[in-house]
Amino acid sequence: MTSTPSVSFAKFSVPAKGSVCLLYAEKAGFGQTAAGVDPAGVLARAVKISGFSGKFGAKIDLIAPEGTQLDKIVVLGAGDAATLKEHAWLRLGGSILAAAGKEKELTILLDLPGDVEAGADEAASVAAGLLLRAYAFDKYKTRKTENEDEKGARAKPSRITIMCADPVGARKAFAGLNAVVDGVNLARDLVNEPANVLGPVEFAARAKELEGLGVQVEILTEQEMKKAGMGALLGVAQGSPRGARLAVMRWEGGRKGRKPLAVVGKGVTFDTGGNSMKSPAGMEDMKGDMGGAAAVTGLMHALAARKAKANVVGIIGLVENSVDGYAQRPGDIVTSMSGQTIEVLNTDAEGRLVLADALWYCCERFQPEAVIDLATLTGAIMVALGLHHAGLFSNDDELAGRLTQAGLSTQELLWRMPLGPEYDKLIDSKNADMKNTGGRYGGSIAAAQFLQRFIKDDTPWAHLDIAGTAMGAPSNEVNQSWGSGLGVRLLDRLVRDHYEK
Numbered sequence: 087m088t089s090t091p092s093v094s095f096a097k098f099s100v101p102a103k104g105s106v107c108l109l110y111a112e113k114a115g116f117g118q119t120a121a122g123v124d125p126a127g128v129l130a131r132a133v134k135i136s137g138f139s140g141k142f143g144a145k146i147d148l149i150a151p152e153g154t155q156l157d158k159i160v161v162l163g164a165g166d167a168a169t170l171k172e173h174a175w176l177r178l179g180g181s182i183l184a185a186a187g188k189e190k191e192l193t194i195l196l197d198l199p200g201d202v203e204a205g206a207d208e209a210a211s212v213a214a215g216l217l218l219r220a221y222a223f224d225k226y227k228t229r230k231t232e233n234e235d236e237k238g239a240r241a242k243p244s245r246i247t248i249m250c251a252d253p254v255g256a257r258k259a260f261a262g263l264n265a266v267v268d269g270v271n272l273a274r275d276l277v278n279e280p281a282n283v284l285g286p287v288e289f290a291a292r293a294k295e296l297e298g299l300g301v302q303v304e305i306l307t308e309q310e311m312k313k314a315g316m317g318a319l320l321g322v323a324q325g326s327p328r329g330a331r332l333a334v335m336r337w338e339g340g341r342k343g344r345k346p347l348a349v350v351g352k353g354v355t356f357d358t359g360g361n362s363m364k365s366p367a368g369m370e371d372m373k374g375d376m377g378g379a380a381a382v383t384g385l386m387h388a389l390a391a392r393k394a395k396a397n398v399v400g401i402i403g404l405v406e407n408s409v410d411g412y413a414q415r416p417g418d419i420v421t422s423m424s425g426q427t428i429e430v431l432n433t434d435a436e437g438r439l440v441l442a443d444a445l446w447y448c449c450e451r452f453q454p455e456a457v458i459d460l461a462t463l464t465g466a467i468m469v470a471l472g473l474h475h476a477g478l479f480s481n482d483d484e485l486a487g488r489l490t491q492a493g494l495s496t497q498e499l500l501w502r503m504p505l506g507p508e509y510d511k512l513i514d515s516k517n518a519d520m521k522n523t524g525g526r527y528g529g530s531i532a533a534a535q536f537l538q539r540f541i542k543d544d545t546p547w548a549h550l551d552i553a554g555t556a557m558g559a560p561s562n563e564v565n566q567s568w569g570s571g572l573g574v575r576l577l578d579r580l581v582r583d584h585y586e587k
Contacts, residue, residue: 090220091183093213093246095253095260104191104245105158107182109198111167112140117197119249126153129161141165142174143563145185160185167202173497175208179215180563196250206255209248213256214263216246218564221271223278262392266578269388270571276380277557277569281356281373286323286404289355289376290331293383293402299390306332316443318422319403322436325360325413326406332444333402335386340397340586347396347585348454349577350444352437352461353379353404360407360433361415374569375437377556378460379404381573388578396586399452403444407436419518423447424540427518435522437463438536445540455585456485456546459537460573461553466529467503468554475501476555476572479534482546488584489548489576498576500550503531510535 100122108120110133120129128151132138138146142165151159162185164170164178186192196204196212204212250256276284276292284292290305297303308329311320316332323330333353336346354375358364364372379402386400414420418430420439424446428439441459448457467477476493478500480486486502493500512524512532520539524532534549541547555572565571 089244090217091244091246093216093248093260095209095213095248095250095256097253098195098197098249098251101156101193103155103157104193105160105186105189106156107160107162107186107192107194109164109196110138110140110161111164111198111200111202112142114167114199115140117195117199119195119197123154123156123159123195124151126151128152129159133161139163143181158189164198167198167200170202172207172211172495175204175211176215176218177563179212180219182212183216183219184563191245193247193249196248204250206250206252206259209250209252209256210259210263213248213260214267215564217264217267218270219566221274221565221567223275223567223569265391266388266575268391269384269578270574272387273380273384273571273574274567274569276383277374277377277571278567279373281406284373285328285355285406286331286353287329289353289379289402289404290333293333293335296335296383296386296390299387300337301386301390302336302338304334306334311443314447315421315423315425316447317420318428318439319405319443321414321418321420321430322354322360322407322439323405325410326408327410328406331404332447333404335383335400337386337389337394337396337398339389339394344397345455346399346452347581348399348401348448348452348457349382349385350441350448350457350459351379351382351400351402352376352441352459352463353402354437354440355404355406357407357434357436358409360409360413360436362432362434363409364434371558374557375462376404377462377552377569378402378573380569381460381552381556381571381577384571384574385577388574389581394581394586396581398581398585399448399454401444401448403440405436405440407433422540426520426539429515429518429521431521432523435533437461438522438533441537442540445537449540449542449545454545456482456548457541458489458548458550458577460550462556463551464530464533464553467551470503470530471501471554473554473559475499477530477551478502478548479505479531479551480546480548481505481538481541482548485546485548488580489550492576492579492583496575496579498572503534505531505534505538510538
């Protein structure tokens, strides 16, 4: 099982034992505190001999350094200290954990030369980066490897002390960030779980656990969804023996009577493609086709854990798209909760059917201030944007701008894609009100146009297509996991900046 290191904050002093990490700024060198851990003056010589420049993430290890009782000194490059912004401090924390390796006790001297001061927020971001990097999904591994300790946990420092200028302020700032880290890691856990362990019923139970943090949670069963007329969502689930669920999570920390921000997630716990079955190559990754629902659940955890002063509702449609004699067929026509009929030409375009009913239910019941949906919806968005940006579609420029800025702040990047009547025509059907695919070209746009038909005209709405970024995205300083947890930090920032007053 993954072991999470403990993180604490303290005033600057000279560490007496364990290992120490020092920062080295490019073209500027060490901060003032470095001299205290280097009485023999070996650091300057090591830097010179190695040709170390302080490039961000580069490191030097000094084992059993002369003149001290320390086990090791790690010198980590901080790059150009004057350019360090919010996300860079988070990345720095992840880089420190990677550089520290197997040390049991690590002290970080968060000190840089010149006018660059690592204040409370910066120290808290470093701590958050450490914990995000520490995540590993290894709960099912029973054999110890060379990188694991005697209990089978991935080797990493067990105690980390961050020495900084304002430890009291750092502890306060970190309390809120730690709640978000926990939300990200919850989302990662959900995406990484195998489908035989996490089906719709089990996912709903995980959402129900948020009641312990003060979230109000309702779980709608198949019978209740059938009564509500959710024929689009239930059509996807009818080929699986595992029942569908709709989880409604409410956090009411804001002003009483203020309309909530609504966040809706696609939760297909496994997607075979149905009768339009996927090819075998990579089908095992379809356990992650609930990355949108995972992000919504992680966000609700984060907001409740940090006691956000906002009203937010999270809704996730949970189904398994499987195949048996009852499974939906290409050509079937289903009636959505909105009353609109849908010709299902491709049973592998199922996520939009789940979201159609979840979005309509959300708008009808809660009349939200704005609604955002997240879904691993189309492979087409990966063709368009690769694995570093999620697609952003919106009917509202202000909401789109807010989301884009939140993405830039957190580096969970979004790129706005077009909508328009010419694209909407792609999903017109001769046999029903619409069809669930629009042909070969503009696949992610056609999917977004489909979803827009289930949004009230006057409701600000955004759709985030997170295929390729919620799972299997390139690793980085703060994420080494297949399931990235993307969306939690992004939406938490959106709430902080615009809905938490």
